[in-house]
Amino acid sequence: MAANRTIGKTNALGLTREDYKGGKSTLCPGCGHDSISNQIISVAYDVGLKQENVIKLSGIGCSSKTPAYFLGRSHAFNAIHGRMPSVATGATLANHDLVAIGVSGDGDSGSIGFGQFKHLIRRNVPMVYIIENNGVYGLTKGQFSATADAGQVLKYYGRNELPPIDLALEAIIGGATFVARSFSGHAEQVRSLLKAALAHRGTAVIDIISPCVTFNNTPTSSKSYDYGKAHEIALHEIELIPEGFVPEREEINIQDYEEGQIIEVEMHDGSYIRLKKVGPDHDPRSRVRAMELLEKAGVEQLFLTGLLYYEEPRPTLGETLNLTDTPLAHLPEHKLRPSKEALDKLMQGLM
Amino acid sequence: MGVIDMPAESQLQETGKPIVNDFAFMVATKNGSGSQTSNMALVRALFKMGIPVNGKNLFPSNIKGLPTWYTIRVSKDGYTARRATTEIVIAFNESTAAEDIAGLPSGGVCILPQEWNWGHTREDITYYEVPVKDTVKAFDIPTERREQVSNMVYVGAVARLFDIPLELTRKALMDQFGGKEKPVTMNYQVIEAAYNWAAENLVKSDPFHFAPMDKTKGKIIITGNEAAALGALFGGVMVVAWYPITPSTSLVDAIIENRHLRTDPDTGKDTVAIIQAEDEIAAAGTIVGAGWAGARAMTATSGPGLSLMAEFAGLAYFAEIPIVIWDVTRMGPSTGLPTRTSQGDILFAYFIGHGDTRQICLLPGSVEECFEFGWRAFDLAEQFQTPVIVLSDLDLGMNNWMAEPFTYPNQPLNRGKVLDKAALEKFIAEKGEWYRYRDYDKDGVGYRTLPGTDHPRAAYFTRGTGHDDRAVYSERSDDWVENMARLHRKFETTRHHVPAPVVDYDAARKVGIISYGSNDPAVCEARDRLAAEGIETNYLRLRALPLSPEVRDFVMNHERVYVIENNFDGQLCQVLRIEVPEDTTHMRSLALGDGLPMTPKWIYENVKRYEDK
Numbered sequence: 003m004a005a006n007r008t009i010g011k012t013n014a015l016g017l018t019r020e021d022y023k024g025g026k027s028t029l030c031p032g033c034g035h036d037s038i039s040n041q042i043i044s045v046a047y048d049v050g051l052k053q054e055n056v057i058k059l060s061g062i063g064c065s066s067k068t069p070a071y072f073l074g075r076s077h078a079f080n081a082i083h084g085r086m087p088s089v090a091t092g093a094t095l096a097n098h099d100l101v102a103i104g105v106s107g108d109g110d111s112g113s114i115g116f117g118q119f120k121h122l123i124r125r126n127v128p129m130v131y132i133i134e135n136n137g138v139y140g141l142t143k144g145q146f147s148a149t150a151d152a153g154q155v156l157k158y159y160g161r162n163e164l165p166p167i168d169l170a171l172e173a174i175i176g177g178a179t180f181v182a183r184s185f186s187g188h189a190e191q192v193r194s195l196l197k198a199a200l201a202h203r204g205t206a207v208i209d210i211i212s213p214c215v216t217f218n219n220t221p222t223s224s225k226s227y228d229y230g231k232a233h234e235i236a237l238h239e240i241e242l243i244p245e246g247f248v249p250e251r252e253e254i255n256i257q258d259y260e261e262g263q264i265i266e267v268e269m270h271d272g273s274y275i276r277l278k279k280v281g282p283d284h285d286p287r288s289r290v291r292a293m294e295l296l297e298k299a300g301v302e303q304l305f306l307t308g309l310l311y312y313e314e315p316r317p318t319l320g321e322t323l324n325l326t327d328t329p330l331a332h333l334p335e336h337k338l339r340p341s342k343e344a345l346d347k348l349m350q351g352l353m
Numbered sequence: 354m355g356v357i358d359m360p361a362e363s364q365l366q367e368t369g370k371p372i373v374n375d376f377a378f379m380v381a382t383k384n385g386s387g388s389q390t391s392n393m394a395l396v397r398a399l400f401k402m403g404i405p406v407n408g409k410n411l412f413p414s415n416i417k418g419l420p421t422w423y424t425i426r427v428s429k430d431g432y433t434a435r436r437a438t439t440e441i442v443i444a445f446n447e448s449t450a451a452e453d454i455a456g457l458p459s460g461g462v463c464i465l466p467q468e469w470n471w472g473h474t475r476e477d478i479t480y481y482e483v484p485v486k487d488t489v490k491a492f493d494i495p496t497e498r499r500e501q502v503s504n505m506v507y508v509g510a511v512a513r514l515f516d517i518p519l520e521l522t523r524k525a526l527m528d529q530f531g532g533k534e535k536p537v538t539m540n541y542q543v544i545e546a547a548y549n550w551a552a553e554n555l556v557k558s559d560p561f562h563f564a565p566m567d568k569t570k571g572k573i574i575i576t577g578n579e580a581a582a583l584g585a586l587f588g589g590v591m592v593v594a595w596y597p598i599t600p601s602t603s604l605v606d607a608i609i610e611n612r613h614l615r616t617d618p619d620t621g622k623d624t625v626a627i628i629q630a631e632d633e634i635a636a637a638g639t640i641v642g643a644g645w646a647g648a649r650a651m652t653a654t655s656g657p658g659l660s661l662m663a664e665f666a667g668l669a670y671f672a673e674i675p676i677v678i679w680d681v682t683r684m685g686p687s688t689g690l691p692t693r694t695s696q697g698d699i700l701f702a703y704f705i706g707h708g709d710t711r712q713i714c715l716l717p718g719s720v721e722e723c724f725e726f727g728w729r730a731f732d733l734a735e736q737f738q739t740p741v742i743v744l745s746d747l748d749l750g751m752n753n754w755m756a757e758p759f760t761y762p763n764q765p766l767n768r769g770k771v772l773d774k775a776a777l778e779k780f781i782a783e784k785g786e787w788y789r790y791r792d793y794d795k796d797g798v799g800y801r802t803l804p805g806t807d808h809p810r811a812a813y814f815t816r817g818t819g820h821d822d823r824a825v826y827s828e829r830s831d832d833w834v835e836n837m838a839r840l841h842r843k844f845e846t847t848r849h850h851v852p853a854p855v856v857d858y859d860a861a862r863k864v865g866i867i868s869y870g871s872n873d874p875a876v877c878e879a880r881d882r883l884a885a886e887g888i889e890t891n892y893l894r895l896r897a898l899p900l901s902p903e904v905r906d907f908v909m910n911h912e913r914v915y916v917i918e919n920n921f922d923g924q925l926c927q928v929l930r931i932e933v934p935e936d937t938t939h940m941r942s943l944a945l946g947d948g949l950p951m952t953p954k955w956i957y958e959n960v961k962r963y964e965d966k
Contacts, residue, residue, distance in 0.1 A: 054811060057646070057804045070814060070826065077804035079645055080816040081638065082664050088594075088630065088638025093804065095592050095626045095639070096648035100805050118638070121631040319628075326622040330591040331647030331803060335766050337624055338589030338649075339728075340614045342761045345587060348611075349758035352573035 014050035022047045024074040028067065034186035034212030034227075035065055035134045039072045041192040042103070046073055049197060056101045057093055061086040061115060064141055065107035065134035065212070073103075084115025087122035090129055091319065097329040098320045101200065102129035109139050112148040112167050119169075123176035123205050128318040130199040131207045133169055134186070136214035137225035144217035151224050156217070171296040173207040174289060174311050180206035181292070181311040185230045186213065191307060194240035201242060203270040204315030211305070230305065237284045237308035238265070238277035245272035267312050277309060286312045372560045374404050377426040378441035378462075380507065381453045385417030387501025388445070390529060390540070391508050392423040396753060397525035398508075398517050399427055400574050403566040407433035407874075409752045409950060414599070414691040420449045431568060433755065434875035435748075435950040441561060443507045444471075445485075454478070462559045464510055479559045481551075483510045488546050494539060505540050509547025514555065515563050519548055573758050577749035577871075580720040581653075581679060582607030583759065584727015586614050586625070589766050590677075591648035594628040594639035599691050600747040601653040601681035633658035637665035637678075644669070644676045645815060647771070647803040649731045651677035656685040656698055659705070659742075666740055667706025668817045671840075673790070673799070675734035675769070678742045681750040684948045693948030694747035696870055697920035700927060702742045703898050709837060711844055713851060714898040715743045718873040722896070723749065724759040729852070735769035737798060737847050746919070748950040749871040770800040774808045781810065789813040789824040790836065797843025844899060851897035854904060862889045864964065865911035867904075869895040869925060871950060872917055878953035879960065888964050898928065905933050914940040915960055921946035 012018055022043045027036050046053065053075035060066035062083035069078045081089045086104050094102050111119040111133050122131070138156070139145040145159055148167045155161050173181045180202045182195045192210060199206035213219050213227045221228035265277040265285060277286070284295055284306075292311035299306045326333065380395075382388035389410070396408040404427045413419035426436055442457055444450040444465040451474075454463050459477040467482040485506045494502050512522055523541050530536045581604050585593070595605045608627060615625045626643075630636035633654055640650035654662065659680050669676050682698045684690035702714050713733060715726045726743050734741040772780055772787065780787050780800065787810065790799045799822075802811040813824040821832040822839075868876045873894055880890050893907045908914055908929060914937075916926040923942030930937055943959050945951060 054807050054809065055805055059642075075809050075812050077802075077806075077812045078814045078816075079642070080814065080818065081641070082668055082817060085634060085638045085665070088635040089642035089645070091628070091635075092592055092594065092639035092642025092644070092648070092650060093646040094642075095628070096643040096646035096650070097803075097805050100646065117631055118635055121635065125628075320626065323626045323628075324621075324623050325626055326617055326620060326624055329805075330624060330626065330643075331805075333591070333624055335589070337617060338591070338615075339587055339762065339766065344614055345583075345759060345761050348583065349573055352575050353571070353758075 013047050015052065017047070019043065019047040021075070022053065022073055024069070024071040027071045029064055030216050032215040033064070034136065034214070035068050036071070037186045037189060038132065038134055038192060038210055038212060039068045041189055041196060042072045045193050045196045045200070049200065051101070051200070055099065056103060059086050059090045059093065059102060059104045061106055061110040063107040063110050063139070064214075065105055066110060068105050068134070084110050084113070085118055086110065087115060087118035087127070091122060091125065091127050094127055094129060095320055095325070095330065097331045098128070098318070098325070099329050104129055104131045106131065106133050108133065108135045108137060108147040108149040108169065112169055116148070120172065120176045123173055123178045123207065125319045126177070126179070126204045126316050128203055129205060130196070131205055133207070133209045134212040135169065135209055135225065136212050136218055137166075137223065138214050138218035140214050140217055154223060168296055168300060170207065170209045170310055171293060173209070174292050174296070178207045178311070179204045179313045179315040182208045182309045184208060184210045184307050185234050185305070186210055187227055187230050188234060188236070188307060191236060191240065194242065195309065197242040198240060198269070198275045198309065201269045201271055201273050202315065204318060224303070224305065233305040235281045235304060235306050237279070237281045237306060239280050240309060241276045241278075243274040243276055270315060275309065275312070281306070281308070284308075286310055289313065369560060371562050373562045373564050374427050374429040374566065376441065376561050377424060377436045377439040378443065379439040379453070380423040380425070380443040381446045381449050382421055382423070382504065383417070383446050384413050384415050384419045384421040386504065388421070388423065388504045390501060391504035392425065393529055393753070394505075394508050394522055394525045394540075395511060396425055397528055397574065398512070398521040399425070399563060400569050400755065401521045401524055402517065402563060403569045404563060405429070405431040405433065405568050405755060407752070407754065409435055409748065411949065412692050420446050427563065429566065429568070432874065432878045432953070434878050434953050437952050437954055443511070445504065445507060462561065464507055464514075481510065481514060481555050483507070483547060483551065488550060489543060491546060492542055498539065502540055502543050505543035506547040509544040510551045510555075512544065513548045513551035514557060515561055517563055519545060569755060571758070572755050574753050574755055575720050576603065576751055576753055577717070577720050577723040577745050578604035578681060578751060579607040580723035580756075580759070581727045581743070581745065581750070582611060584724040585651055586611055587762060588728025588731045589649050590625055590651050590731065592626045592628070592640060592643035592650040593652070594630050594636040594643075594650070595652050595654065596630050596633045596636050596658060598633075598655045598658045600683055600751045601655050601658075601679060603751060604653040604679055604681060633661035634665065637662040640676045641665050641669050641674050644674045644734070645804070649675075649677075649735070651679065651730075653679040653681060655681050655683045657688065659698060659702065663705050663707075666712065667708065667710050669740045670706050670710050670712060671817055672815050673738040673801070674815070675731070675738055676740045677730040677734050678740060680742055680744050682744060682746040684946070690948045692747070694871070694950055695920055695946060695948065696744070696746055696872075696918050697924065697946060699744055699898075699920070700924040702744055703928060705742070711899065713737065713739060713741045713847055715741060715852065716869040716896050716898070717743065717745055717749065718870050718894055718896065720749070720754045720756045721759060726852070728762050732764075732767040733847070733851065736767050736850065737843060738769060738801060739843070744870065746871050770798060772800050772802050772806070774806055774811070777802060777806065777808050777811055788822050790820065790822040790839070792822070792839050792842070796846045797839050797841070798846065848899045848901055851899065851901065853901050854896055855894040856903065856907065857892045858907070859889070859891060860910075862891045863912040864888065864890045864960075865907055865914040866890050866892045866917060866960070867895060867907070867914060867925070867929070868892075868917040870919075872919060875951040875953045875956055876917060879956035882953060882957045883960055886961070888961065890960070895925070900928070900932050904929070908933050908937060908940060909935055912939060913963070915943050915963070916940060917943045917951070917956055919946055919951050920944055
């Protein structure tokens with residue numbers, strides 16, 4: 003939803019879209035990341051997200067600066083390079099009521115923090131994990147990242163001889179239960195995926211190709227605007243249907259569903275993601291097919307976007323650990339310090 | 354008379370009188386042979402006899418096969434420090450037996466397996482040979498248990514030769530196996546058989562005896578790591594993230610083992626999350642995230658892990674996030690001696706983090722303090738919104754110590770300056786504002802809100818980059834300097850709140866000793882010995898960094914000061930020279946750092962060497 007259409011309007015919480023903004027961006031004009039920040043603002047406004055209950059987490063890099071530019075009423079933590087996943091792990095364990103939105107980049111998640119990225123997914127830390135992927139290091143002025151195209155040439159660093167890491171594929175292999183790819187030039191899809199990701203209980207990874215206008219926007223780069231606009235193949239039209247939105251649901255044509263034209267997946271909170279086929283056949287409920295699709299896309303240089311993989315989420319980390327329903331950070335002292343009798347009993351046992 | 358380590362030797366040769374409750378023995382076995390069970394059975398049995406006892410494990414970095422030694426010292430006077438020499442050796446590792454026997458003092462005792470047919474190479478010691486294989490063969494013991502159970506033969510022989518009531522060895526096993534009848538019986542039958550065999554076949558011809566005392570009544574026996582774990586659980590720890598590393602692993606193991614203390618009886622759910630991270634960086638990141646979001650969070654690690662945590666430690670210092678790091682120190686640099694003790698991380702821990710960083714360090718000197726600092730560390734971390742690093746070591750952490758039963762925390766949890774919704778409203782109503790890093794109380798400590806606080810002005814931006822007192826990104830020099838000055842002010846405030854040193858001071862004494870941590874028993878014993886020879890010393894046992902104000906006075910109030918520590922470079926002495934502004938040429942570093950627990954002998958000899966000059 004474009005900003006100018008919402009001026010003066012308020013959402014379910016009585017807030018304007020303006021109330022969901024952050025500080026002024028200091029990124030280069032035209033940066034793909036700013037577009038993503040704008041979509042986060044729009045989605046948060048649209049769904050009436052309570053900002054006070056949101057935490058924004060990031061590492062280091064251009065992408066990691068962006069939490070300062072959206073949801074100004076949310077606590078934020080700009081951590082160290084590549085280590086946002088562990089900070090998110092701790093924060094969500096301390097308080098599982100928080101809605102965690104992580105913003106990372108291809109250097110952050112694909113190189114220095116690759117291990118943390120994979121382990122966060124393995125643990126199913128409940129959060130939306132956005133990768134703003136531009137194939138290049140911006141803040142240090144234009145080195146290749148691990149997602150750069152093989153054979154690509156950059157001004158100072160020459161030719162990249164190494165194959166790229168596909169972070170969406172890595173997320174699927176790692177056990178993520180919601181994996182999507184998008185393009186920052188495709189605002190509507192970014193918004194749809196963000197809405198669906200926010201409804202997901204578990205790690206939801208969205209790898210968003212987000213062009214770096216300064217260092218990696220030549221049309222030959224697969225991470226450029228021109229390339230993205232010319233080559234993006236969206237798999238589905240994506241729509242999140244809120245819980246209890248019955249009339250709409252009745253319109254679904256079962257025949258279409260069986261033919262694979264419309265796929266619906268039920269979310270944990272009772273809402274649905276409805277996928278209407280617009281591109282190549284793909285059922286995101288199959289892990290093997292999702293991996294096949296990405297392998298094929300890699301070989302054939304296809305820029306496929308949309309929900310790549312979805313499965314019923316495993317228990318989150320906190321659930322696996324059998325933690326109290328009350329967030330740990332809210333427990334009163336008498337739940338945290340065992341009694342004197344308990345200590346005396348222990349001491350008796352040691353005598 | 355020789356040095357304090359060897360009182361028995363001369364007595365024995367000169368008088369032949371019985372030596373009661375004042376000697377040490379060493380058990381030499383192979384690592385992984387299960388000798389920890391038999392050694393602990395002896396320690397517990399002696400403890401139950403009421404004799405002050407201390408056991409130390411000197412083990413290799415190895416799963417199975419390399420030599421390992423366990424020393425047990427009994428001391429009627431209550432000394433618990435390690436002694437360099439032992440009067441009795443239980444030589445159960447053939448590959449080290451020659452060396453083990455050669456190390457015995459004249460008049461010493463060697464117990465070894467009969468089936469070795471070991472020649473009696475020394476005339477001046479007593480040999481007792483016991484049939485290990487034959488004793489064990491008499492019982493139906495599963496093959497995989499046989500090696501471990503074989504060690505019970507020396508328990509039986511020791512019990513008979515030096516007078517430990519058999520029933521106490523059985524009770525010790527009951528403790529060891531948590532009252533499980535089957536393993537107790539399997540082991541006890543071997544102890545009993547060895548005891549009876551010794552009674553019939555060995556002629557006692559040495560002067561060493563255990564005799565019942567009442568000096569352990571009401572005391573407990575526990576390792577420092579277990580004590581620390583209990584302290585953390587009673588301190589309300591909510592998130593533990595760790596990566597296994599010797600010698601800190603048993604600390605987290607003990608948290609896991611005692612997790613039931615923190616299972617909410619109303620819901621059956623846990624109030625503590627324990628995460629085995631993928632590495633120490635992730636462990637540190639997890640507790641930083643948890644501390645930020647309002648949980649009491651800790652990790653336990655050792656040198657190499659602490660190195661990996663350095664970047665997060667700096668972030669937590671600068672972003673002002675409470676976390677607790679236990680560094681159960683082992684010998685470095687690098688991988689170093691992974692199973693040997695050290696106090697070599699104190700300088701690194703104190704300054705950990707690049708740029709101008711200083712961290713609160715706690716220095717427990719006993720298992721009681723491991724428990725106390727286990728909970729107190731969280732109070733300090735939250736009160737000052739900063740990391741607290743607790744520097745234990747392998748000796749304190751992994752060995753069993755006698756102790757007074759732990760004292761229940763004498764103050765409620767101190768959660769520090771946290772503004773919840775109501776408090777924030779009140780704060781803003783009174784002051785017209787709230788900014789995260791503004792120094793409202795002039796103690797350097799700001800007020801924080803936790804994520805999730807339901808107030809439109811509660812949020813702030815946490816970052817490791819430059820920021821002003823509103824938590825807004827800033828590269829301005831004045832903002833930077835102002836923030837650093839406030840952090841400095843905060844650190845100065847902590848000097849008055851960290852555990853004060855324990856000081857034994859008499860103005861008439863001219864010599865001062867400063868030490869810390871697990872050196873305490875050795876220092877105490879050496880001071881007694883020095884005093885017996887007319888060298889009266891005062892003693893300051895440091896319990897935290899930054900230095901409390903009285904440390905400077907202690908340094909300056911003596912003609913000579915010895916700083917005793919178990920590292921090579923004299924690291925605490927360096928801190929003292931940095932922080933005591935006066936000329937400290939009268940202060941001498943006595944630093945050992947050989948991987949072993951400090952001995953009274955070494956301290957005595959070195960202080961005396963300089964005092965005699």
